[in-house]
Amino acid sequence: SYVLTQPPSVSVAPGKTARVTCGGTNIGIKSVHWYQQKPGQAPILVIYYDSDRPSGIPERFSGSKSGNTATLTISRVEAGDEADYYCQVWDASSDRHWVFGGGTKLTVL
Amino acid sequence: QVQLQESGPGLVKPSETLSLTCTVSGGSVSSYYWSWIRQPPGKGLEWIGYIYDSGSTNYNPSLKSRVTISEDTSKNEVSLKVRSVTAGDTAVYYCARHHFIAATGTGWFDPWGQGTLVTVSS
Numbered sequence: 001s002y003v004l005t006q007p008p009s010v011s012v013a014p015g016k017t018a019r020v021t022c023g024g025t026n027i028g029i030k031s032v033h034w035y036q037q038k039p040g041q042a043p044i045l046v047i048y049y050d051s052d053r054p055s056g057i058p059e060r061f062s063g064s065k066s067g068n069t070a071t072l073t074i075s076r077v078e079a080g081d082e083a084d085y086y087c088q089v090w091d092a093s094s095d096r097h098w099v100f101g102g103g104t105k106l107t108v109l
Numbered sequence: 110q111v112q113l114q115e116s117g118p119g120l121v122k123p124s125e126t127l128s129l130t131c132t133v134s135g136g137s138v139s140s141y142y143w144s145w146i147r148q149p150p151g152k153g154l155e156w157i158g159y160i161y162d163s164g165s166t167n168y169n170p171s172l173k174s175r176v177t178i179s180e181d182t183s184k185n186e187v188s189l190k191v192r193s194v195t196a197g198d199t200a201v202y203y204c205a206r207h208h209f210i211a212a213t214g215t216g217w218f219d220p221w222g223q224g225t226l227v228t229v230s231s
Contacts, residue, residue, distance in 0.1 A: 001170075031215035035154075042203055043154065045219035054219060086154055090215045097169050098144075098216065100154040 002091035004101035011107045012077050020072040020104045022087030030089040032070040034063060037103075038083045046085075047072060074106070082108045111136040113204050113222035121198075121229050127191040131204030131222060138180050139163050142207035143187045144218060145178060147200040155200075159207045160187060194229045201226050 005023040012018040022032060032050050035043035045054050047063035050070065060075045074081055087101040117129035131143065142161040148154050158168035160178045168176050177190045191198055202225055205218035 031213065033215075033217040035218075042221040042224050043218075044221070045217060048208075048217045048219070049215075088154075088217065092214055097167070098156040100156065103153045 002089070002093060002099050004087055004089065004099055006085075006087060006101040006104045008102070009105045009107065011109055012074075013109045014077055014079060016077055018074040018077050018081070018106055020074075020085045020087075020106065022070040022072070022101050023068055024070075024089065025068060027068050027070055027089065028065055030092070032063065032065060033088045034061075034072045035086045035088065036081075036083045037086065043086065077106075077108055079108050082106055111141075111206055111220060113206070113220060115202060115204055115222045115225040117202075117225060117227070119226060119228060121194055121227060122231050123195055123229055124193055127189070127194050127198060127227055127229070129189045129202055129204075129225060129227070131187040131189075133185050133187065136206075137182070138185050138187055139182050142209045142216070143178075143180070144205050144207040145187075145189045146203045146205060146218065146221075147198075148203070148224070149197075149200045157189065157191075157202075159209070161207075161209070196229050199227065199229045 034047035036046045037043040046061050051063040062073045084103045086103045091099045112134045114132045121127045144159040145157040158178050160166045175192045179188045203221050205221040209216035
């Protein structure tokens with residue numbers, strides 16, 4: 001089955017830029033979606049279709065892809081951005097189901 | 110706007126059936142795709158399956174033999190049943206609206222319910 005690989009953790013100082021990566025075979029031809037999950041809360045969608053932001057999500061959140069890696073970029077990081085971030089795609093193989101990455105814990109120093 | 114609320118027993122015995130309900134407000138269950146997703150304590154997210162068109166379903170192959178998702182349009186509810194549960198089924202269970210784009214097969218989940226913790230233990 002399809003596997004999405006994320007780094008377990010990323011640390012960044014306030015005001016700096018955080019980049020969370022998501023790797024997968026041929027991810028360049030898939031649409032990647034990103035979720036933010038704060039402790040004790042349900043995930044919320046922050047990026048869909050690789051780089052689109054739902055209404056209410058700050059412009060500081062952006063998405064991109066290059067080669068076999070998708071990246072969630074958070075500019076001017078704030079303390080409130082500390083959370084787990086998950087990428088997600090559709091597995092078009094014989095399994096044909098939706099797959100999440102293992103998640104990345106973003107720590108704001 | 111659509112809001113989701115999961116409900117059901119918080120404790121289920123091994124080998125029994127886990128049953129949860131997702132009540133939808135602000136929209137009709139018959140108008141959208143709906144998914145169930147779970148998250149074991151301290152771990153990542155796992156898609157369980159979805160339902161649409163009042164009865165068409167698609168399940169994660171790893172759970173397909175034990176899972177049933179159904180809809181009750183009169184109550185505007187989506188339900189999940191997981192049979193023959195083990196401790197490995199202990200998780201927070203979420204329902205979410207599934208934005209499925211048939212032309213490309215992609216899809217994302219938004220919004221999510223607050224989730225409900227189900228513990229499998231005797």
